[in-house]
Amino acid sequence: MxxxxxxxxxxxxxxxxxxxxxxxxxxxxxxxxxxxxxxxxxxxxxxxxxxxxxxxxxxxxxxxxxxxIFPADVRPLLSAVSQVGLVLFMFVVGWEFEKRLIRPHARLAAGVSLTSIAVAFGLGVALAPFLYDEHSSVAGHHISFAAFATFLGTAMSVTAFPVLARILHENKLLDSRAGSLSLASAAIDDLLAWCLLAYVSALVTAHGDYSELARIGLYSLLYVAGMLLAVRPLVARLVWRWAATERWSALLSVLCAGALTSAWLTTWIGIHAIFGAFLFGFVMPREPAMVLAEHVRRPMDHVSVVLLPVFFIVTGLGVDLGALTGGDVLALVAIVVVACAGKLVGAILPARMAGFSWREATDLGLLMNTRGLTELIILNAAVSLGVLDGRMFTMLVIMALVTTAMAGPLLSRRGAIPVPDAPGQDPETAAPPADVGAPRT
Incomplete structure (x- = not known):
């Protein structure tokens, strides 16, 4: 019984x-x-x-x-479903990271990306001492200032490549100087964001033990080297062989298993699971492009369409505006101001030095200020690592929403983009055009 x-x-x-x-x-x-x-x-x-x-x-x-509606014993199951979708999505993001987006603007894109990250990161770290005392403990566990400040700087540094790609496509800005440069810079930004997250994960997992941090660093280097030198040629050989014999179901199963295994391995090492999924996608072959897009990438896109909304809403369920105090409201204003200032200043300055007009440079800054899904992934990773308490998580999610929502209206008001006749597809879940090379987000 x-x-x-x-x-x-x-x-x-x-x-x-x-x-x-x-x-x-x-x-x-x-x-x-x-x-x-x-x-x-x-x-x-x-x-x-x-x-x-x-x-x-x-x-x-x-x-x-x-x-x-969402009982306590069911929420972990809902979160687990969303994490599976997130890992598979990150595999696709890594797979569709396109170097050809960066090449035409390599030097300037690197300058814009590095400057915007450096300024935003520095301002985030500078803000950290004013927030740390109120958020230094999560569920009874003390968080080191180094971990808190590094994560806050990382959260300020993010630009969402997927949402940016769709905004540019829908508003016919891909061929503009600001549009094409922002896309290349955002691609570099995303790559650096995952590296920063890997570092924060290692820092938190090591708990201030430098020998443990060294172990995580060594294992991470071995893992990256193994993925690039061993896994990449093996996966390329497998893909070409099974594509030639049209063993698509088996190939799709093995690739999903590879992404999940890589995510498990990086978790075991001490860096977040999404880094493993991203790097497994990064070492995937891009050819034969047409058949892979039809038989592998499209089914993966369908999985994301169903599972990613679960991730978004699980994120929203963790937001509790009623828990914010009067001091938190002031902190939220400071977070939004610092986040916007970091990206705007960090993007406008190198653009102006490269000969962009003030109008073009400001458009570039507004585009680089979009955070979208990339920010949400990093925030959820920080929660799972125990770096953020509920109030700080709420404030940073609101910041991500504000900076994501403000780009379109501000660009439209400035006359940079036309008002569309009808709403377009979702920049976070719809497939961008083939010539953009952005992930299906």
Missing amino acids: TALAGAGAQDMRLAVLFADMALVLVAGAALGRLAQKFRQPMVVGEISAGILLGPSVLGLLPGDLPAR
């Missing part, structure tokens, strides 16, 4: 998980489309749906509805 009761309870948890996923997908689609009507990326609506379903809005009603 006990076994039957246990089986029944497990079945009920799964049933609630299925119902929650159905609610999440419908709410995300509805709010996402509504966001598009206001010329916003769909991800803004999907995160907003999570905020509405969480303690910030639904939790204000009597009956503790968020806890009833």
